[in-house]
Amino acid sequence: MVLQYYVVENATGKQIEIDIESATNEDLTSTKEKWQSDWTSEFIRDPKLEKYAAKTDAGEIVALGAYREDDHGISVFIANNSDYLKKARKYGHFTGYKN
Numbered sequence: 826m827v828l829q830y831y832v833v834e835n836a837t838g839k840q841i842e843i844d845i846e847s848a849t850n851e852d853l854t855s856t857k858e859k860w861q862s863d864w865t866s867e868f869i870r871d872p873k874l875e876k877y878a879a880k881t882d883a884g885e886i887v888a889l890g891a892y893r894e895d896d897h898g899i900s901v902f903i904a905n906n907s908d909y910l911k912k913a914r915k916y917g918h919f920t921g922y923k924n
Contacts, residue, residue, distance in 0.1 A: 829842060830842070830843045830844070830845060830879065831843055832881075832887060841881055841882075842881075842882060843879045843880060843881055843887055844879070844880055844882075845877050845878070845879045845880075845890075846877065846878060846880070847875075847876065847877060847878075848864075848876040848877055848878040848889055849878070852864075852876075852878045852886060852889065853865055853869065853870075853876065853889075855886065856889070864876075864889055869891060869902075871893075873893050873895075874891040874892065874893050874902070875891065875892045875893070876889065876890070876891045877889065877890045877891075877892075888903060889903070890902065890903045891903075
């Protein structure tokens, strides 16, 4: 069995596969202008945070996640690409997310 992540096209029900990989500096920097959340802050840049990007095959970032494990447990920080989601909703490409 293989775990595969995807978003769903609203109009057709087609599953669009996404990959989750370590976020690059370019991924984080792209949030500065286009996203509601800026992932270039000192807090997010903390090397103790593991940062991941969920991307379509076309390379478009759907979401970012950051995780930190310490003596108190695991902390999870997630941000979605609201611009991507707005466009996706407008054109019927995504279901399952509500603002």
